[in-house]
Amino acid sequence: QVQLVESGGGLVQAGGSLRLSCTASGRTFSSYAMGWFRQALGKEREFVAAIRGSGGRTYYADSVKGRFTISRDNAKNTVYLQMNSLKPEDTAVYYCAARFDLPRTVLTGDDYAYWGQGTQVTVSS
Numbered sequence: 551q552v553q554l555v556e557s558g559g560g561l562v563q564a565g566g567s568l569r570l571s572c573t574a575s576g577r578t579f580s581s582y583a584m585g586w587f588r589q590a591l592g593k594e595r596e597f598v599a600a601i602r603g604s605g606g607r608t609y610y611a612d613s614v615k616g617r618f619t620i621s622r623d624n625a626k627n628t629v630y631l632q633m634n635s636l637k638p639e640d641t642a643v644y645y646c647a648a649r650f651d652l653p654r655t656v657l658t659g660d661d662y663a664y665w666g667q668g669t670q671v672t673v674s675s
Contacts, residue, residue: 552576552648552664559644559669562636566673570631572646572666580604583651584622584629585662588642588671598644599631600657609657614640636673643668 558570572584585600599620600609608620617636622629629646647662649655 552582554646554648554664554666556644556646556666556669559671561672561674564636564638564673564675566636567632567634568636568671570633570644570646570669570671572629572631574627574629574648574664576627579627580624581651582648582664583655583657584620585647585649585657586620586629586631586644587647587660588640588644589668590639590642593642595645595660597658597660601629602657603651611658633671636671638673638675640671641673642671644671645669 553575556572562568580603586598587595588598589595597611601620605622617634619632645668646666648664649662
């Protein structure tokens with residue numbers, strides 16, 4: 551069982567930055583691929599970014615590529631999402647998620663085993 555706790559959400563003006571953190575319980579954090587997803591009001595949850603257990607490969611949705619950066623610190627059991635050049639359309643609840651990392655696992659779908667409670671990000675225009 552993996553428990554995930556997100557932090558770092560808040561209110562920011564368009565063009566600003568936020569860094570989200572997600573800390574996981576357990577001692578095998580590096581065995582898990584981590585993903586960030588978001589869900590805006592009235593919309594379906596969508597993939598934002600993901601990172602392999604080793605941290606060696608990252609994946610991004612086209613809508614955030616070049617603005618968001620996912621990273622992880624396996625010694626701290628934490629994954630981060632650095633969000634720059636934020637836009638009002640980035641407003642959503644952001645969730646981190648974990649799944650056991652296998653070499654051919656596709657990380658952009660939402661079939662992750664563990665999910666955090668979410669953190670609200672609001673970008674004002």
